[in-house]
Amino acid sequence: MGHYIARRLIQAVFLLFLLSMVMFALVNLAPGGPLAGHGQTRRVRPERVEMLKRQFGLDKPLPTQYLIWLVGNDWMNVDTNGDGVFEEHGTRKGVLRGDFGFSFRTRKPVLFEIWLRLPNTIYLMGVMLIVSLLIAIPVGILSAVKQYSGFDIAVTTFFFAGQAIPEFWLGLILILVFYVWLENPITGGPLLPAGGMYSIGSAYPIADRVAHLILPVTAGALGWIAWYSRFLRSNMLDVIHLDYMRTARAKGLPQRLVIFKHGLRNALIPLVTMLALDLPYVVTGAVIVETIFSWPGMGRLYYQSAMDRDYPMLMAILILSGALMIFSNLIADLIYGYLDPRIRYD
Amino acid sequence: MIKNRWPSLVWIVIVLVSLVVGAVGCAGTTTQTPEAAQPAGPTSPAAPATTQAEAPAAEQPTAEAPTQEAQPADKSSITIVIPEDPPSFNAIVGDTGYDALVMNLVLLGLTGVDPDGNIYPELAAELPSIENGAVVVDESAGTMDVTWKMRQDIKWADGKPVTADDVVFTWEAIMNPDTGIWVRGSDYVDSIEKVDDYTVTFHYSSIYPGYLTQLGGEQLVVWPAHYCDPEQGFVAWDCASNPLSDGPFIMKEWNVGDHLSFERNPTYFEAGKPGIDEIFVRIVPEETVRKQMMIQGEADVYMWATETVINDLVTAPNVKISTTPYGRWVMRLFPNEASKGSTDPQASQHPFLSDVRVRQAIRMAVDVDTIVNQIFLGYGKPIWTEFYRKPYICEVPRPVYQPDEAKKMLEEAGWKDTNGDGYRECSGCTTAKEGTPMKLSFYTYAEYGEPLQLTQQYIADNLKKIGIEAQLNTFEGSVMWADPDSGGIEQNGDFELDLWDDGYSSTDPTDFLWEIYAAEAATPGNGWNIVRWKNDEFNTLLGEAYTLDEAKRKEIFCQMAKILDEQAPVILMFSTVNADAYSNRLEGIQSNINDLVTWNAADWKIIP
Numbered sequence: 001m002g003h004y005i006a007r008r009l010i011q012a013v014f015l016l017f018l019l020s021m022v023m024f025a026l027v028n029l030a031p032g033g034p035l036a037g038h039g040q041t042r043r044v045r046p047e048r049v050e051m052l053k054r055q056f057g058l059d060k061p062l063p064t065q066y067l068i069w070l071v072g073n074d075w076m077n078v079d080t081n082g083d084g085v086f087e088e089h090g091t092r093k094g095v096l097r098g099d100f101g102f103s104f105r106t107r108k109p110v111l112f113e114i115w116l117r118l119p120n121t122i123y124l125m126g127v128m129l130i131v132s133l134l135i136a137i138p139v140g141i142l143s144a145v146k147q148y149s150g151f152d153i154a155v156t157t158f159f160f161a162g163q164a165i166p167e168f169w170l171g172l173i174l175i176l177v178f179y180v181w182l183e184n185p186i187t188g189g190p191l192l193p194a195g196g197m198y199s200i201g202s203a204y205p206i207a208d209r210v211a212h213l214i215l216p217v218t219a220g221a222l223g224w225i226a227w228y229s230r231f232l233r234s235n236m237l238d239v240i241h242l243d244y245m246r247t248a249r250a251k252g253l254p255q256r257l258v259i260f261k262h263g264l265r266n267a268l269i270p271l272v273t274m275l276a277l278d279l280p281y282v283v284t285g286a287v288i289v290e291t292i293f294s295w296p297g298m299g300r301l302y303y304q305s306a307m308d309r310d311y312p313m314l315m316a317i318l319i320l321s322g323a324l325m326i327f328s329n330l331i332a333d334l335i336y337g338y339l340d341p342r343i344r345y346d
Numbered sequence: 347m348i349k350n351r352w353p354s355l356v357w358i359v360i361v362l363v364s365l366v367v368g369a370v371g372c373a374g375t376t377t378q379t380p381e382a383a384q385p386a387g388p389t390s391p392a393a394p395a396t397t398q399a400e401a402p403a404a405e406q407p408t409a410e411a412p413t414q415e416a417q418p419a420d421k422s423s424i425t426i427v428i429p430e431d432p433p434s435f436n437a438i439v440g441d442t443g444y445d446a447l448v449m450n451l452v453l454l455g456l457t458g459v460d461p462d463g464n465i466y467p468e469l470a471a472e473l474p475s476i477e478n479g480a481v482v483v484d485e486s487a488g489t490m491d492v493t494w495k496m497r498q499d500i501k502w503a504d505g506k507p508v509t510a511d512d513v514v515f516t517w518e519a520i521m522n523p524d525t526g527i528w529v530r531g532s533d534y535v536d537s538i539e540k541v542d543d544y545t546v547t548f549h550y551s552s553i554y555p556g557y558l559t560q561l562g563g564e565q566l567v568v569w570p571a572h573y574c575d576p577e578q579g580f581v582a583w584d585c586a587s588n589p590l591s592d593g594p595f596i597m598k599e600w601n602v603g604d605h606l607s608f609e610r611n612p613t614y615f616e617a618g619k620p621g622i623d624e625i626f627v628r629i630v631p632e633e634t635v636r637k638q639m640m641i642q643g644e645a646d647v648y649m650w651a652t653e654t655v656i657n658d659l660v661t662a663p664n665v666k667i668s669t670t671p672y673g674r675w676v677m678r679l680f681p682n683e684a685s686k687g688s689t690d691p692q693a694s695q696h697p698f699l700s701d702v703r704v705r706q707a708i709r710m711a712v713d714v715d716t717i718v719n720q721i722f723l724g725y726g727k728p729i730w731t732e733f734y735r736k737p738y739i740c741e742v743p744r745p746v747y748q749p750d751e752a753k754k755m756l757e758e759a760g761w762k763d764t765n766g767d768g769y770r771e772c773s774g775c776t777t778a779k780e781g782t783p784m785k786l787s788f789y790t791y792a793e794y795g796e797p798l799q800l801t802q803q804y805i806a807d808n809l810k811k812i813g814i815e816a817q818l819n820t821f822e823g824s825v826m827w828a829d830p831d832s833g834g835i836e837q838n839g840d841f842e843l844d845l846w847d848d849g850y851s852s853t854d855p856t857d858f859l860w861e862i863y864a865a866e867a868a869t870p871g872n873g874w875n876i877v878r879w880k881n882d883e884f885n886t887l888l889g890e891a892y893t894l895d896e897a898k899r900k901e902i903f904c905q906m907a908k909i910l911d912e913q914a915p916v917i918l919m920f921s922t923v924n925a926d927a928y929s930n931r932l933e934g935i936q937s938n939i940n941d942l943v944t945w946n947a948a949d950w951k952i953i954p
Contacts, residue, residue, distance in 0.1 A: 032824035046871050105433045294632070
């Protein structure tokens with residue numbers, strides 16, 4: 001087992017290295033660049049472009065830029081003031097030593113910017129995932145046990161509709177109903193807040209935070225609920241018709257025990273795997289939900305970086321999610337092996 | 347059966363509630379970390395201590411909730427909504443407008459510019475001019491010295507006075523080739539000199555008419571020398587995200603992606619101001635939500651209201667709109683006089699856009715009024731000359747929409763529909779081979795959204811009516827205006843006819859005119875004369891415009907206006923609206939074409 005994990009980890013490092021090269025090339029070669037004007041100015045003066053290129057390190061050939069991104073430039077002389085003389089060592093340490101560079105937009109270290117957003121995203125997406133599971137698992141079991149019942153058809157229709165509705169539309173409708181139309185009977189204000197994580201200076205911080213979660217979690221979880229409940233339903237259906245289930249029933253076990261002890265345990269194994277594969281989303285966030293509900297998370301940071309061509313920020317987020325993806329794949333495999341004795345790695 | 351399952355459902359509900367509560371509780375602590383981490387990060391140690399110390403006990407609302415409850419009720423507080431975080435408080439670096447919005451709240455420049463284009467002193471005691479002897483011109487050498495006298499009653503929030511040292515410090519940080527930034531006029535400043543604690547002189551190597559906003563106006567302020575770390579450099583210093591205030595407000599907290607909060611600066615130099623105790627700037631990316639917050643009264647100021655936003659808010663009884671007579675951004679057509687992919691019209695001229703008659707015909711064929719009234723909902727203003735803004739207004743007759751005349755003009759230029767397909771071909775034209783079709787690619791940028799897309803389609807329709815075929819495409823701004831090496835469409839001349847808005851801040855159009863019309867700026871990588879228009883007479887006038895003689899400048903500009911009108915190197919159509927929406931409980935809000943709405947935040951008041 002240890003051998004297997006070690007091999008997978010070595011593969012992962014190699015994969016990440018390849019990924020970083022491809023990503024770096026793609027990000028840099030995509031049309032457009034970070035030196036174009038935004039917002040207030042369309043035309044960036046050439047003098048300024050030249051200066052920015054030097055400050056951003058874009059004045060060097062792409063392979064050199066990648067090398068500096070990877071291992072830094074504190075071991076080589078750089079021309080910081082544009083006079084053509086390479087006078088002093090650079091200050092970049094490179095990704096291998098934990099320096100992801102600074103954001104072109106804010107000129108702050110990329111990891112610092114990510115650190116500001118990460119807890120918010122994990123908070124929202126974590127709650128979203130937990131809520132999804134808490135609803136999806138019972139619904140999935142019930143739909144399978146009572147296949148083609150009124151309940152099964154109703155929830156299937158409901159969640160499929162939920163999944164089919166685009167998040168941005170659903171989000172805006174939720175805001176329209178719960179923020180614009182419905183009033184809080186006590187305060188007379190809107191029933192639920194339109195967005196943000198909390199109200200500034202609220203008297204009931206916990207209640208306030210829950211209130212701020214309801215709409216984004218609803219908008220974001222619907223798709224997940226549909227997905228997980230359908231998945232569990234079909235797994236349950238597979239399991240229910242197996243011989244050992246019939247045996248369990250035949251020996252007189254109550255239905256509840258048959259379903260939960262013999263059925264559910266086996267049906268959950270693939271779900272756990274899938275859950276592990278979904279874990280990266282908990283970290284990378286959801287662009288649309290975060291945008292509509294003004295949630296200061298990773299999804300928005302990523303989107304903004306892409307629009308602004310903030311290369312270091314983009315690279316950091318891409319590498320982070322790539323690493324998570326690889327890591328969660330490994331976790332999924334390990335959990336699967338642990339839960340299902342039929343599978344062994346060596 | 348079902349009864350049996352009830353207990354488990356109850357449990358699920360209990361677990362769900364406890365998990366949510368637990369997560370909320372946890373998150374309460376996690377979200378605090380960034381704020382805690384912010385000062386602990388690379389900030390200079392003195393910074394957070396000062397701002398925190400100055401913040402009153404209201405910082406911990408939960409701890410003393412019952413006693414403090416009455417306090418906030420008396421506090422006047424307003425909320426401004428914007429779609430994205432300012433990158434920092436240093437507006438010249440980020441250039442997003444959101445940075446200038448928050449910069450106005452906390453920092454002062456030497457001068458500011460009001461909506462009418464009048465420059466007024468902020469840190470300066472008076473505006474330097476030739477009349478008051480503060481501007482000394484050496485005609486023979488072509489140089490000038492500008493001496494700024496500063497007010498002596500303005501203090502940083504930590505009690506230290508704002509002095510000439512801060513001005514010199516700021517200028518030197520800007521000019522640092524390593525960590526500084528290029529600003530307008532910086533090429534003309536030879537050196538800066540501290541005369542005494544409140545007097546500073548800029549030595550210019552040439553006559554520079556824009557000197558009044560050299561360290562002022564919309565994007566530049568004076569930074570505290572004792573607080574900002576010159577090692578970190580002008581573009582990246584931490585004092586730009588945790589600023590030390592000398593303006594009307596003090597930044598209290600910046601919860602990135604969520605909100606910034608400001609409170610009244612008790613030591614602000616203007617007596618009795620600011621009139622508001624607290625300002626929150628909330629980051630709300632979605633336009634619909636921002637609008638609803640205005641209507642619900644949760645937000646008080648909506649920065650940069652577009653035509654469609656105004657249209658939706660104008661009916662709300664609690665919302666008012668402040669607008670200026672015309673906008674800064676003029677929507678224009680850029681006809682490339684060089685052939686597509688080339689940047690030199692002499693070597694490779696465009697088959698028809700290089701002919702001035704064709705450009706004039708296009709101008710006649712575009713129905714600006716319909717665009718302004720239908721697509722821009724009547725909020726745009728037709729504009730046909732660069733000199734439509736105070737203080738330089740020139741009389742230029744407005745081009746008339748007359749497609750029939752345009753057709754005649756194209757016929758005269760040798761462009762006729764010879765094969766009956768509805769589009770013209772060269773038949774006796776002087777700029778292309780016989781039979782060349784009158785077909786062009788027509789681009790605009792995506793970020794502006796639907797109104798601009800519709801405008802593009804409508805103009806294509808106008809062109810079709812006079813026999814010009816336009817193929818439409820849309821690009822991201824970061825592709826359109828990128829530098830030549832990054833494949834910038836404009837810089838590389840990879841276009842034929844482009845549609846976008848442009849304009850300048852402050853009151854001096856000279857630099858702007860140079861950037862988009864000067865012959866020198868037509869060389870790739872040298873400027874933004876992307877239409878590659880070259881006119882000797884215009885260039886001579888432009889050189890002469892670098893003078894301090896206002897009467898002469900006005901005359902020169904109007905001569906330029908005439909040339910631009912005849913040659914139509916860029917076809918101006920209309921200015922987009924410059925407006926901000928605000929709650930009717932506020933007074934003093936005034937949209938400013940030369941600055942962000944917060945330019946006069948010190949004067950804002952809540953109507954009692």
